[in-house]
Amino acid sequence: MSPLIIGALWGLAAAMLIAIAALIGVWWERKVAGRIQLRYGPQEAGPAGLLQTLSDTIKLVLKEDITPTQADPVIFRAMPFLVFVPTASALVVVPFVAGWAPLDIQTGALFFLAVPGMSVLGILLAGWASRNTYASIGGVRAAAQMVSYELPRTLSVLALVILAGSMSTGTIRAEWRWWWIPVLALGFLVYFIASIAELNRGPFDLPEAESELVAGYFADYSGIRWAIFMMAEYGGIVGASLFGAATFLGGGLGIPGPAGAVLFVVFSALIATAMIWVKWTFPRMRPDQLMGFAWKVLTPMALVQIVIVGAVVPWL
Amino acid sequence: MPVDIESRSSALDPDGMPVEELVVNVGPSHPSTHGVGRVVVHLDGDVVVRADPVIGYLHRGIEKMAENRTYLQVVPLTDRLDYVGSMYANWAYCRAVERLAGIRVPERAEYLRVIVCELQRIASHMMGLGAAAADTGAFTFFVYAFDQRERVVELFEELCGARLTYNYVRPGGVSYDAPEGWTDAVLGFVASLRASLPEMDKLFFGNTITRSRTKGIGVLSAEDAVAWGASGPVARASGVNWDLRKHDPYSVYPRMDFDIVVGENGDSYDRGRCRLFECYESCRILEQAIAQMGGGPVKAEGLARLIAPPPGDAYDHIESARGSLGVYLVSDGSVRPYRMHVRSPAFCNLALLGRLAVGHTLSDLVVIMGSLDPVFGEIDR
Amino acid sequence: MSALLERIAEHNPRLYPLFSLEFGDAVVGVERDELLATMTELKDAGFDRLGMVTAVDRGEAFVVVYRLQSRSLSAAIFVKTLVARSDASIPSVFGIWPAADWQEREVYDLFGIVFEGHPDLRRILLPEEFVGHPLRRDYDDERLIRRPDYI
Numbered sequence: 001m002s003p004l005i006i007g008a009l010w011g012l013a014a015a016m017l018i019a020i021a022a023l024i025g026v027w028w029e030r031k032v033a034g035r036i037q038l039r040y041g042p043q044e045a046g047p048a049g050l051l052q053t054l055s056d057t058i059k060l061v062l063k064e065d066i067t068p069t070q071a072d073p074v075i076f077r078a079m080p081f082l083v084f085v086p087t088a089s090a091l092v093v094v095p096f097v098a099g100w101a102p103l104d105i106q107t108g109a110l111f112f113l114a115v116p117g118m119s120v121l122g123i124l125l126a127g128w129a130s131r132n133t134y135a136s137i138g139g140v141r142a143a144a145q146m147v148s149y150e151l152p153r154t155l156s157v158l159a160l161v162i163l164a165g166s167m168s169t170g171t172i173r174a175e176w177r178w179w180w181i182p183v184l185a186l187g188f189l190v191y192f193i194a195s196i197a198e199l200n201r202g203p204f205d206l207p208e209a210e211s212e213l214v215a216g217y218f219a220d221y222s223g224i225r226w227a228i229f230m231m232a233e234y235g236g237i238v239g240a241s242l243f244g245a246a247t248f249l250g251g252g253l254g255i256p257g258p259a260g261a262v263l264f265v266v267f268s269a270l271i272a273t274a275m276i277w278v279k280w281t282f283p284r285m286r287p288d289q290l291m292g293f294a295w296k297v298l299t300p301m302a303l304v305q306i307v308i309v310g311a312v313v314p315w316l
Numbered sequence: 317m318p319v320d321i322e323s324r325s326s327a328l329d330p331d332g333m334p335v336e337e338l339v340v341n342v343g344p345s346h347p348s349t350h351g352v353g354r355v356v357v358h359l360d361g362d363v364v365v366r367a368d369p370v371i372g373y374l375h376r377g378i379e380k381m382a383e384n385r386t387y388l389q390v391v392p393l394t395d396r397l398d399y400v401g402s403m404y405a406n407w408a409y410c411r412a413v414e415r416l417a418g419i420r421v422p423e424r425a426e427y428l429r430v431i432v433c434e435l436q437r438i439a440s441h442m443m444g445l446g447a448a449a450a451d452t453g454a455f456t457f458f459v460y461a462f463d464q465r466e467r468v469v470e471l472f473e474e475l476c477g478a479r480l481t482y483n484y485v486r487p488g489g490v491s492y493d494a495p496e497g498w499t500d501a502v503l504g505f506v507a508s509l510r511a512s513l514p515e516m517d518k519l520f521f522g523n524t525i526t527r528s529r530t531k532g533i534g535v536l537s538a539e540d541a542v543a544w545g546a547s548g549p550v551a552r553a554s555g556v557n558w559d560l561r562k563h564d565p566y567s568v569y570p571r572m573d574f575d576i577v578v579g580e581n582g583d584s585y586d587r588g589r590c591r592l593f594e595c596y597e598s599c600r601i602l603e604q605a606i607a608q609m610g611g612g613p614v615k616a617e618g619l620a621r622l623i624a625p626p627p628g629d630a631y632d633h634i635e636s637a638r639g640s641l642g643v644y645l646v647s648d649g650s651v652r653p654y655r656m657h658v659r660s661p662a663f664c665n666l667a668l669l670g671r672l673a674v675g676h677t678l679s680d681l682v683v684i685m686g687s688l689d690p691v692f693g694e695i696d697r
Numbered sequence: 698m699s700a701l702l703e704r705i706a707e708h709n710p711r712l713y714p715l716f717s718l719e720f721g722d723a724v725v726g727v728e729r730d731e732l733l734a735t736m737t738e739l740k741d742a743g744f745d746r747l748g749m750v751t752a753v754d755r756g757e758a759f760v761v762v763y764r765l766q767s768r769s770l771s772a773a774i775f776v777k778t779l780v781a782r783s784d785a786s787i788p789s790v791f792g793i794w795p796a797a798d799w800q801e802r803e804v805y806d807l808f809g810i811v812f813e814g815h816p817d818l819r820r821i822l823l824p825e826e827f828v829g830h831p832l833r834r835d836y837d838d839e840r841l842i843r844r845p846d847y848i
Binding site: 371372375377379380384385542543544545558563564630631633640642644646654655657659663664666668696697 | 705745746747748749751753754762764769771773775794795796798799800803807820821822823831832843844
Binding site: 033036037038039137203205206280281282283284285286287288289 | 340362420449450453454455459460519520523525526528529656677678679680
């Protein structure tokens with residue numbers, strides 16, 4: 001079959017994977033958040049509430065598709081997809097098995113960092129196209145935030161690339177050694193925090209600050225369009241966790257076979273749970289504090305990580 | 317909610333470029349405002365240039381309605397003033413009636429009033445702190461605070477049958493005596509509150525992000541607090557040492573041993589912390605009140621259902637969770653009040669919002685409003 | 698403080714004895730023209746806190762009631778002024794205590810008494826376009842439900 005068709009099939013598989021990941025991600029988040037708040041999460045729909053997200057999605061699909069009269073109709077309707085697709089497509093470069101990723105190109109790490117950056121444009125335009133004060137403010141805040149946090153994230157992944165000697169994600173995972181964990185500890189922390197910020201999650205969710213801006217840039221999106229924004233967010237969480245576990249933690253600590261695969265899944269789940277935990281514990285940061293944190297704290301930390309890696313490399 | 321972006325060309329900035337102020341409407345229907353209150357905010361970028369609270373969305377004309385009801389029928393109206401604190405709203409009104417009509421309240425009733433007022437203060441602070449925390453994004457603290465509030469509300473349900481508007485404190489006493497074992501349940505609640513408050517304190521106020529979002533935000537100086545008529549935790553956080561329970565004592569408070577929580581900096585952090593520490597002091601008062609409470613009637617002897625005080629006017633106030641809540645009653649000798657005015661502490665505190673928010677960002681405005689703890693039932697009456 | 702009260706009694710012979718009926722706190726009655734001077738004197742004497750500003754409709758006139766508190770003197774005092782219905786205006790004490798800001802707006806809103814010198818006198822509780830002043834005793838509106846005289 002032609003590469004185009006193979007690529008399209010992989011894209012479809014990735015989209016389905018993202019959708020399922022989002023369903024499970026939302027369920028897990030609600031359960032964890034519930035337990036943190038001294039209550040159970042969803043319980044009724046399905047065993048342990050597993051079908052809750054599915055029923056919510058069905059409800060959202062059945063909702064009326066509203067476009068505000070003042071909004072720009074074409075851009076307004078297209079933006080959920082411009083946010084979802086880049087974030088979802090980052091999943092194709094995650095090295096699920098050592099030495100292999102669904103799309104194992106020479107510049108895999110760069111692909112993982114750069115392609116989701118297009119969703120910044122989607123968020124900005126979504127806020128603008130809604131013709132709504134709050135949404136515009138939310139969109140602008142989101143754009144500034146995501147652009148700022150791309151830098152520490154990129155630098156932390158750069159540390160990985162330097163150690164592995166290649167940008168291809170499959171190679172990075174294949175090159176993993178146990179001593180990467182202590183060397184890259186700082187970088188992993190920076191990657192974790194910067195990923196949360198990139199996804200507009202947790203303490204960095206000012207653009208969608210529910211209590212201030214009433215959901216900010218997606219305030220005017222209802223029904224399935226809103227669900228697509230949410231899928232992008234949870235898909236991003238899953239993607240960031242998978243990538244982090246695959247590269248920084250060697251995807252199951254480099255143990256081959258099914259044991260390693262299980263460990264890989266466990267690590268990804270732990271990273272995702274940590275993201276959820278952080279969100280429900282901390283209050284929100286203010287925009288200027290958020291920016292200050294990115295530029296004055298995380299970026300220097302990432303640079304220090306690169307220096308550490310640079311000191312280690314001659315000994316390889 | 318689509319809102320027309322009104323922009324207004326104001327001053328030119330130094331480079332000669334025209335600067336437009338963005339006018340944003342915060343509320344009235346908004347998850348952040350505590351009830352229905354609107355703030356018209358003029359923003360220069362992200363900085364607030366002017367903040368103008370617009371109130372009256374919950375104005376029900378309670379003062380006018382009171383002129384058409386007997387003194388006893390007004391009590392449920394006062395429930396709905398500060399609906400987060402019905403007990404002490406009832407109490408302020410009843411004190412004014414008792415002053416006007418010369419009614420003596422039996423001692424057990426006074427103790428019960430103190431007990432329910434302190435429990436209500438705890439519940440109100442949990443609500444206020446929880447809402448303020450939810451505004452900043454700490455939803456878990458909100459749920460924990462409401463867990464505590466739920467226990468208080470269940471105690472009240474055992475006592476008088478209602479969860480929010482109690483109609484419990486009546487002129488001449490209280491409506492029902494405490495059922496068997498109720499005071500033990502209160503002591504049990506006090507013990508559990510004492511155990512959970514430090515954890516809640518650390519969760520929210522111990523958090524770096526909370527500190528950076530509330531310290532130095534909305535600083536109110538002590539002189540401003542007094543000049544602008546602020547009272548309650550808002551004034552005490554600025555260093556104004558004024559609590560009606562100590563400085564103008566009423567009821568059986570002179571027999572209690574407790575401290576007043578006074579802050580230093582007058583910023584949002586101090587206001588929130590003041591409220592938290594007041595819960596500890598309320599616990600102390602509760603324990604003492606239950607220990608000291610004796611038996612006896614809970615209603616004044618021989619009190620007519622239709623109270624007709626002699627002509628004149630009277631004012632009485634109590635220290636509510638929001639500040640000094642006063643009721644001014646004018647009587648013309650009939651069974652209905654001629655005029656009732658409620659001096660609402662949240663009303664006077666909210667007037668500060670315009671001053672405190674200038675120079676801060678929109679996110680800070682939300683935090684400041686949370687720290688002022690407005691309840692619009694009381695503000696709008 | 699009694700010296701201060703005597704001075705006020707001297708300046709306001711007509712009104713001072715009118716308001717002697719009060720259960721607890723001290724009351725002084727002042728003429729409208731003496732209001733600002735008396736208030737300034739009271740503030741200088743230590744009444745640094747304005748607790749309440751309200752009004753009562755007494756038919757032929759409005760009684761504007763102020764309650765002042767002093768922490769240093771541990772005292773509270775009521776100041777009452779008569780305002781004629783036909784000329785319902787009174788100087789604002791905003792310059793003395795900024796706490797009067799919203800409270801005076803509320804009295805204006807509900808009674809129609811104009812406070813001269815108030816920086817921003819507009820309706821506060823009722824909508825801007827509302828006509829009438831509801832707390833006046835002669836306010837009539839078909840939406841008002843008056844309870845019958847039986848209890």
